[in-house]
Amino acid sequence: MKLTMGERAFGWLNVLLMLGLCVVTLYPFLYVLFASFSDATSFLQNRGLLLAPAGFDLSAYKAVFRNPMIMQGYQNTLLYVVVGTAINLVMTAMGAYVLSRPNLYFRHVLMFFIVITMVFHGGLIPSYLLVNELGMMNTMWALLIPGAINTYNMIIMRTSFQTVPVSLEESARMDGAGEWTILFRIVIPLSMPVIAVMILWYAVGHWNSYFSALVYLRDSEKYPLQLVLRDILIANSTDSMMTGAASDDKYAVGETLKYATIIVSTLPIICLYPFLQKYFVKGVMIGAIKG
């Protein structure tokens, strides 16, 4: 197939555009990476475009790993991610399984009441009062239980469960298998791609979330990493964390500390991302087919 002059010119322009997009996307991260390894004093003298660390100094990272709040936040987040994702998965799979039963008498009624919650919700304040009423305020359950099921995810999972051949379930039933056995031994193993997507979506969601912790948690020792990050990056309270250092250093390291904190908190996602990317994308595709 011959390309016209105009088409070839467009082709090159397009490649340039895409390269530009990559630079714009990646450079902020690179800047943060370079700044985090920079020597604080030389960094402060040269805060313009960085193409490599300004000087080389690991004290920002040392400060991050010595910081009790960040380490505690890291630990909390790991706990919330693991427990939260487990709850999400069990609840979502159960809901999806129930809704995927073809002849269930109340299936349509259930579906109706569930879909309503996608277009109308009580909002922040009634949920806040409810969490308070249930005694979950200032506990990790306030972060994990109210969002136990993402309805959209559940519908995607149901769509996948529906493709499991009925004959497999029938024969298992003949052998005396109950619903739990069918769900965990047949339906879930056959829907592993979707389950993997769900694990990733839920886990990344927990890792990145800060708002419910902001609303529901009082004690800072329960804060997830993102909330600690918010204090450091947005409220800019690095000096309060640097107590003990000499005052000049305090300001200087405080500057690069921000960048090191960003790297340390984002690293797990960035490292896993290239391997997991195709699962995430697959998830969007599954959702798209459902329309």
Next chain:
Amino acid sequence: MSKRARNPDLLRTLRVDWRRHWGVYLMALPVIAYYAIFHYGPMYGLQIAFKDFQPAQGIWGSPWIGLDHFESFFNGIYFWRLIKNTILINVYELLFGFPAAVVLALLLNEIRRSAFKRIVQTISYLPHFISIVVVAGMMVDFLGRTGLVNQLMGAFGIEPIDFLKDESWFRFLYVSSGIWQGVGWGSIIYLAAIAGIDPTLYEAARIDGAGRWKQTLHVTIPGIMPTVVILLILQMGSMMTVGSEKVLLLYNPLTYSTADVISTYVYRKGVLEASYGFSAAVGLFNSVISLLLIVAANQISKRFSETRLW
């Protein structure tokens, strides 16, 4: 469905259903309980929008006051500001963010070297997975008075601007950073739609002498139209919704005049100032408008095209 028709006796149907599905219903219990408590519970709690809510008396026990909260919201000094800010951010997102993803998908589709295409895709999806706290944190840092952007502007002799303390920049920064974070991810769904287009259509177009541009115009774009319409409906449905998470991180009292939206107002009034009844009323107002919008968008789409949500 047909089962029901064959068994006019409802009781018998239910008995058969229970005998066959009791295990399923048992499994449904926690799910039903979850939806009842955490989705319908807050809907029940919404009645405090019409009450003078006293925590000691509880939701049910507090006295009714009718529409007082709504009246004080509608007549309050912030009402029009909140509506305007919420809608304007959405309008900008609709005008710039929405087409950006479509255009990116079309451009990516024109790249023939698949390795390069894959790399661009991988990179452009990345920001979607970065937490909003980190994104906002980077913005605060880069856009601060001594931050990267001002340093670069300084190199060209431009006076420093304190972007995040200047109300006239807020909407631009909010929407453009949203595009930076979401354009790649948003393009996936269109790429999926493009991949689903019947290749014989392209062949037919080529035989008719259509070049690449004509093929895009007459095959690709019509091919992704249903997807575009569906997403447009969803977007229209959320025209009165701006999430509080990102705004809370980026705004400050200096930029409230352009940055304060309904959800952040609800957060401040309800969670920080404990005006529960009032902010529940504001939230209810917002939810009802959103519901009406999505129903209306769906109706309009049903009338003008085959595509609809339900």
